[in-house]
Amino acid sequence: MVQKLLAGLLAGLLLAGVFVIYYLIRGRPFVAMIKANSPEMANASDNALFFMFLGAFIFAALLLGVLSVIVFGFLGTSDKFRLLAGGLAMLASILAVTSRTPLPVDKVFMNFAVAGVLGGFLPVLLGKLSGGG
Secondary structure, three states: OOOHHHHHHHHHHHHHHHHHHHHHHHHHHHHHHHHHEEEEEEEOOOHHHHHHHHHHHHHHHHHHHHHHHHHHHHHHHHHHHHHHHHHHHHHHHHHHHHOOOOOOHHHHHHHHHHHHHHHHHHHOOOHHHOOOO
């Protein structure tokens, strides 16, 4: 069980790295969107919001890594897990684009980053940590 949680954390750490790099590039438009759409956040400084959401993305990536281990355990096979990850990324991306949500391109990228990193990397990690090669 500890090995599975470690695999989830490692996959989440890789996803966090992808999120951090992307957020360092695209974080300022995200902060501007938050400030424009949230009266509660309008008075916060840009830097405070930037780092607050950077931390939230890192935490979310680690949490998704651990949760993906649980989902993988229910599905049982890498193929089913990858299909679910890809299907959910596609569905969430279609919803992001058709619902006219702010920054849809960023959301589509993040959906497929989660599916690609966790769907691709977690099964490999689980196989390696369990002695499968």
